[in-house]
Amino acid sequence: MKTTIKKYLVVIVMMLVTSINYANKNTAVKIVDGKKVRIEFESVKKGHTLSVKDKNGTVIYSQEIENSGTYSKVLDLSKLEKGNYTTELEKDFEIVIKPFTVLDGQVSFDEEKTIFKPVIRTEDNLVLISKLAFDKQPLKIAIYYNDEVIFSETVKDEKNLLKRVYKLSKEEKGDYKVIINSNNRSYIKDFNI
Known part of the structure; x- marks a missing residue:
C-alpha cells in the first residue's frame, strides 16, 4: 500500500508542476474597439470548454474546444447588460478564470486567476x-x-x-x-x- 501511495504522489506532483507551468501567462485578451474582445489561450486540448458566466454563475455562452494547440475567439460582449462576468477555460486539472466588467457597452478585464481541480x-x-x-x-x-x-x-x-x-x-x-x-x-x- 505504501508503494501505491508513493507512486500516486509522484504522479500528482508531476501533474501539478506541469499545470503550474502551463498556468503562467496562459491567456491573452485584446479589446477591439472597446466592444469586441479577442481571447487567446495557449496549450488547450480538444475537449476543454470555454464559457462566459454572469455574476450568479449562469452560463450565457459555452463552446467545446475542437482542436489542440492555441485557441483564439472573438466575442462581442458589448450586448451584455451592465455588470460583472467571467470567461472560464475548463481544462483537465484547472480552470482559468478571467473576470470582466461591462459598463456602457465597454468591456474591461481584471486579473486572471486559476483554480486547480x-x-x-x-x-x-x-x-x-x-x-x-x-x-x-x-x-x-x-x-x-x-x-x-x-x-x-x-x-x-x-x-x-x-x-x-x-x-x-x-x-x-x-x-x-x-x-x-x-x-x-x-x-x-x-x-x-
Missing part, C-alpha cells in the same frame, strides 16, 4: 484525493455508498497541497460516489467496488 483516483478499495490549494480554500469531501453518506469531512490545511487516502471495505461491493466541494464548485466521481 481536485484529482480523484480509485484503486481497488482505495480512494485517493489531492488538490493544489494556493488560495487555502477548504475541501469538503463526502463519500457515498448506494446513495447514503458513509463518510464526510472538511479538509483545511495551511499547506499548498491537500491530500487524503481513504480505505473502503472490500466486503461492501456496489456503487460509490465521491463529491468534493471547493471554491464554490462541485466535483463528482462515481465508481464501483
Whole structure:
C-alpha cells in the first residue's frame, strides 16, 4: 500500500508542476474597439470548454474546444447588460478564470486567476484525493455508498497541497460516489467496488 501511495504522489506532483507551468501567462485578451474582445489561450486540448458566466454563475455562452494547440475567439460582449462576468477555460486539472466588467457597452478585464481541480483516483478499495490549494480554500469531501453518506469531512490545511487516502471495505461491493466541494464548485466521481 505504501508503494501505491508513493507512486500516486509522484504522479500528482508531476501533474501539478506541469499545470503550474502551463498556468503562467496562459491567456491573452485584446479589446477591439472597446466592444469586441479577442481571447487567446495557449496549450488547450480538444475537449476543454470555454464559457462566459454572469455574476450568479449562469452560463450565457459555452463552446467545446475542437482542436489542440492555441485557441483564439472573438466575442462581442458589448450586448451584455451592465455588470460583472467571467470567461472560464475548463481544462483537465484547472480552470482559468478571467473576470470582466461591462459598463456602457465597454468591456474591461481584471486579473486572471486559476483554480486547480481536485484529482480523484480509485484503486481497488482505495480512494485517493489531492488538490493544489494556493488560495487555502477548504475541501469538503463526502463519500457515498448506494446513495447514503458513509463518510464526510472538511479538509483545511495551511499547506499548498491537500491530500487524503481513504480505505473502503472490500466486503461492501456496489456503487460509490465521491463529491468534493471547493471554491464554490462541485466535483463528482462515481465508481464501483
